[in-house]
Amino acid sequence: MTRIAIAGASGRMGRTLIEAIAQSDDLRLTVALDHVSSPAIGQDATAFLGRNSGVIITSSLDALAQADCLIDFTRPEGTLEHLSACQTHRVNIVIGTTGFDDAGKAAINEASQSIGVVFAPNMSIGVNATFKLLDIAARILNAGYDVEVFEAHHKHKVDAPSGTAIKMGEVVANAWGKNLDDVAIWSREGHTGPRETGKIGFSVVRGGDIVGDHTVYFCGAGERIEITHRSSNRAGYAEGSLRAARYLANKKTGLYDMPTVLGL
């Protein structure tokens, strides 16, 4: 039985993960974390499911001594604190949080020399399959097509573009032998002039309870190819995260992405 800790236990993903763990045969929730000022501190982690587990939500990172793997969907600053505690307690980590800057990404890379890390902007199997489809499409449509990445999410999301949209841009840019930072148009406003060839544009919608939509457009002369993924709930993110935790069970160190976990 692999002992799992959840960070952000009262969040949208935290709760989805706790529910998924409760339905699994091989994973056991042993630690539920939230930040010190969270109103959830002191509550039972499965109270929202109408039953108690005996695991009380805490802000004490020393509780990680009771876990084999932490699954973290919080905010970059929280994840980096948790990462450090995971190194102290030799606990592997699955990071789903998005919005890291370069220093945050470097800290995750560094930590993977002492613990096992899965770090991915999207844990869903469907989205990771979509990355593969995009790679194929971008290699075929490598001239004469303008690429635009569109994403839509719920009104509570704090980072933009989504980590998944950025990854989609990276997949296309890399297939074209480019770095995304050199070709990205992150936003447009005012007199932008005509669109430059070879750029990858991004656009973002925030509203209501949209779980997560992503479309990559390959716009050519007289035709347009659209590759779309839509999430209608968060269960796919949780399922992929649990697969990542299982993947890390026999790993001591290393940085892994979801295509590696899924064997794609």
Ligand SMILES: NC(=O)C1=CN([C@@H]2O[C@H](COP(=O)(O)OP(=O)(O)OC[C@H]3O[C@@H](n4cnc5c(N)ncnc54)[C@H](OP(=O)(O)O)[C@@H]3O)[C@@H](O)[C@H]2O)C=CC1
């Ligand atoms: N990789 C993937 O497949 C997916 C990634 N995500 C990413 O996961 C992250 C969380 O998303 P979601 O669950 O919707 O967000 P929520 O806001 O619903 O949940 C975040 C949780 O983390 C807590 N938290 C906030 N700040 C800190 C901190 N500094 N330290 C510790 N805990 C903190 C929140 O507490 P409080 O509410 O009290 O602030 C809350 O419990 C986002 O970055 C999102 O982009 C989301 C879905 C899928």
Ligand SMILES: O=C(O)C1=N[C@H](C(=O)O)C[C@H](O)C1
């Ligand atoms: O915040 C979310 O909800 C999501 N965030 C991830 C991202 O930024 O790509 C993954 C998914 O789209 C849901």
